[in-house]
Amino acid sequence: MNYRNLTPSMSVLLAFEAAARHESYTRAATELSLTQSAVTRQVQALEQQLGVTLFRREGRAVKLTDVGRLYQREIAEALGRVRSATLxxxxxxxxxxxxxxxxxxxxxxxxxxxxxxxxxxxxxxxxxxxxxxxxxxxxxxxxxxxxxxxxxxxxxxxxxxxxHAEELMVILSPTLEATRAQWSPVDISQQVLLSVANNANAWGEWFTHHGLPHQTMRLGPSFELTSHLVQAVRADIGIGLVPRILIADELASGELTCPTLPYASARxxxxxxxxxxxxxxxxxxxxxxxxxxxxxxx
Incomplete structure (x- = not known):
């Protein structure tokens, strides 16, 4: 076996990896500051060297073949290691x-x-x-x-x-907090409950922790960012359940209140x-x- 065939040049590998990631010769050319025809030639040279078809044409677009997708996954990881070693x-x-x-x-x-x-x-x-x-x-x-x-x-x-272990705190606006002299878990469970998308089960776990029936949950909007949820609580859209370390400043300034003890999550x-x-x-x-x-x- 000719081992040179197993070690394509870095230029053709970079062209292939970019084209595979975008599934576009045009976008790969822009990223690499090359012409589209140059990227096409690099990919064709690699296919010829390997003896396999890496892309198939679908109209004016290109799509990875099964073997092309497998090769792209391996090459992307290898290039990541090269970049890391260089850094x-x-x-x-x-x-x-x-x-x-x-x-x-x-x-x-x-x-x-x-x-x-x-x-x-x-x-x-x-x-x-x-x-x-x-x-x-x-x-x-x-x-x-x-x-x-x-x-x-x-x-x-x-x-x-x-x-850090994640400690979750129920947060209310001062306006809402002032509507009751004391807030019990049952009182909290009756409010509109706001959540963060990457921790959608937080309220369910909190309800379980306090022995409350899940069917009574009044789930409100969810947010991609905790900071957006905090703004929604300030605007009295509902109440939130958020990590303690992310709201220390707001609690200290009185912008938000927490009527219960923190709840330790599994995260x-x-x-x-x-x-x-x-x-x-x-x-x-x-x-x-x-x-x-x-x-x-x-």
């Missing part, structure tokens, strides 16, 4: 480097960013590029080095560090990353700072 080498040479971090939007704005100056005080030569993500991070294709996520436990295939906040990124100097520095900060914040 690792660059960071090692510079003695610091940068970190691309994905985080939940409200956690990033309410907890991480107000504390990040402490990291830069000790590591002024490290840059942390923050990307807001709600959906799961694909470390093979996104270029993300690490992520802060909420989960019920450690995620398979990733190194996971638990930062927690984690710093996660693939094993190949473990030795990145920027991630190593950030990990130590983050874990220390989270421990002192309890």
């Amino acid at each position: 690792h080498a660059m960071a090692h040479q510079a003695g610091a480097g940068s970190l691309r971090l994905a985080t939940l939007p409200t956690f990033g704005s309410k907890w991480l960013l107000p504390r990040l100056h402490g990291f830069y005080r000790h590591h002024p030569d490290v840059l942390v590029h923050i990307n807001s993500r709600i959906e799961p991070v694909d470390f093979a294709t996104s270029g993300i080095d690490a992520a802060i996520v909420v989960a019920t436990g450690e995620l398979p295939g990733l190194i996971c560090h638990r930062l 927690g906040y984690y710093l996660v990353y693939p094993p190949r990124n473990q030795a990145l100097p920027a991630l190593d520095a950030f990990r130590h700072w983050l874990l220390d900060t989270a421990e002192r914040d309890v």
Whole structure:
């Protein structure tokens, strides 16, 4: 076997991966700053080298074949490892480097960013590029080095560090809170209940915890962002059940009230990353700072 056939050039692999991800030669060409015909030639050269058909024409569009989709998945992961190794080498040479971090939007704005100056005080030569993500991070294709996520436990295939247990608090506007001298779980259950899309079962678990019948729930609108839910509570659209660490400022200022004790959910906040990124100097520095900060914040 000619092993050169098993190692296509990086240029054709990049062209294929971009075309496969977009299922478009035109969009791949724009991303790579090439012409569409150049991308087409690169893909055709790869198909000829492999002896397989990676794309099929459907009118003016191109679609991955089954073998093309399988190859794209493997190549995307391999290219992710190459990019990670390159960043690792660059960071090692510079003695610091940068970190691309994905985080939940409200956690990033309410907890991480107000504390990040402490990291830069000790590591002024490290840059942390923050990307807001709600959906799961694909470390093979996104270029993300690490992520802060909420989960019920450690995620398979990733190194996971638990930062905080999630404590949920019922939040009301001061106007609504003032309509009763005291709020019992039954009183709360009779209100319009607002929820966050990525934790749609929170109210069901809260009802179970307090022994309340689920059929009495008055579920209201759901929101993609916790910050939007908080605004809806302020506007008296309903009441919310949100993580304590995301509303500390609003509770302290009196913008929101909480008539009951926090409820411990089964979820927690984690710093996660693939094993190949473990030795990145920027991630190593950030990990130590983050874990220390989270421990002192309890």
